[in-house]
Amino acid sequence: xxxxxxxxxxxxxxxxxxxxxxxxxxxxxxxxxxxxxxxxxxxxxxxxxxxxxxxxxxxxxxxxxxxxxxxxxxxxxxxxxxxxxxxxxxxxxxxxxxxxxxxxxxxxxxxxxx
Amino acid sequence: xxxxxxxxxxxxxxxxxxxxxxxxxxxxxxxxxxxxxxxxxxxxxxxxxxxxxxxxxxxxxxxxxxxxxxxxxxxxxxxxxxxxxxxxxxxxxxxxxxxxxxxxxxxxxxxxxxx
Numbered sequence: 001x002x003x004x005x006x007x008x009x010x011x012x013x014x015x016x017x018x019x020x021x022x023x024x025x026x027x028x029x030x031x032x033x034x035x036x037x038x039x040x041x042x043x044x045x046x047x048x049x050x051x052x053x054x055x056x057x058x059x060x061x062x063x064x065x066x067x068x069x070x071x072x073x074x075x076x077x078x079x080x081x082x083x084x085x086x087x088x089x090x091x092x093x094x095x096x097x098x099x100x101x102x103x104x105x106x107x108x109x110x111x112x113x114x
Numbered sequence: 115x116x117x118x119x120x121x122x123x124x125x126x127x128x129x130x131x132x133x134x135x136x137x138x139x140x141x142x143x144x145x146x147x148x149x150x151x152x153x154x155x156x157x158x159x160x161x162x163x164x165x166x167x168x169x170x171x172x173x174x175x176x177x178x179x180x181x182x183x184x185x186x187x188x189x190x191x192x193x194x195x196x197x198x199x200x201x202x203x204x205x206x207x208x209x210x211x212x213x214x215x216x217x218x219x220x221x222x223x224x225x226x227x228x229x
Contacts, residue, residue: 004157031214031215033215033216033217035217042219042220042221042222043204043217043219043222045216045217045218048214048215048216050214055214056214056215056216058216090157090158092158092215094215097214097215098214098215100146100163100165100166101215102148102160102163103160103215103217104160105150105157105158105159105160106157107155107156107157108156108157
C-alpha cells in the first residue's frame with residue numbers, strides 16, 4: 001500500500017505571498033492531520049480533517065487554513081507568508097478519527113520564506 | 115492540557131549496548147502513547163504505541179517501550195543498539211478523552227550510536 005504523499009517536497013516563497021500544500025493519505029484512511037516542524041518550536045499540531053470537516057485546530061493564526069476533499073486528500077494554505085513560517089510541514093493520515101489508531105506521516109514539504 | 119517531556123536532547127550509546135530514551139507525559143485523562151523516529155530529510159516513522167493492556171509494548175526494528183502509570187513514563191528501549199538506529203526520536207501523547215487524533219510531541223531526543 002502506498003504511503004502518505006506530499007507535494008511539493010520543497011518550496012521557496014517570498015514574504016507576503018501565499019502557498020498551498022497538498023497531501024494524499026494512505027488509501028482507506030479518512031483522517032488527515034497537519035503539523036509544523038521547526039528547530040525552535042518542535043512539532044506543533046495545525047489541524048485535523050475528517051469527512052471534509054475540520055475536527056481539531058491548533059494554536060495558529062487564521063492565515064493557516066486547510067480543507068479536505070471527498071476522496072480524503074487534503075490541502076493546507078498559508079496566506080501572507082512571514083519569515084517565521086519557514087518550516088517542514090508534515091501531513092499524517094489515520095484510519096479513523098477516534099480510537100487508538102496511529103498516524104502515518106508523509107515526507108513533508110520544506111517551505112522556505114525569504 | 116497535555117504535554118510530553120523528553121529530558122535528554124541527545125543519548126550516546128555504543129553499538130551492541132542497550133539503549134533507553136526517556137519520556138514522561140501529562141494528560142488529564144487516560145493516555146494513548148506513541149514513539150516515532152525521524153531520519154534526516156524524512157517524515158516521522160511509527161515505531162510503537164501503548165493503548166491499553168500489557169505495560170511492555172513491542173514495536174518495529176526490535177524496539178520496545180514500558181508504560182508506567184505511576185511515574186507517567188513511557189521509555190523507549192532496545193537491548194542491542196545498531197549504528198543504523200542513529201536518528202531523532204519523538205515521544206507523543208493523545209488524550210483518550212479527547213476526540214480526534216491530535217498528537218502532542220516531546221521535543222525529541224537525538225540518538226547517536228557509535229561503532
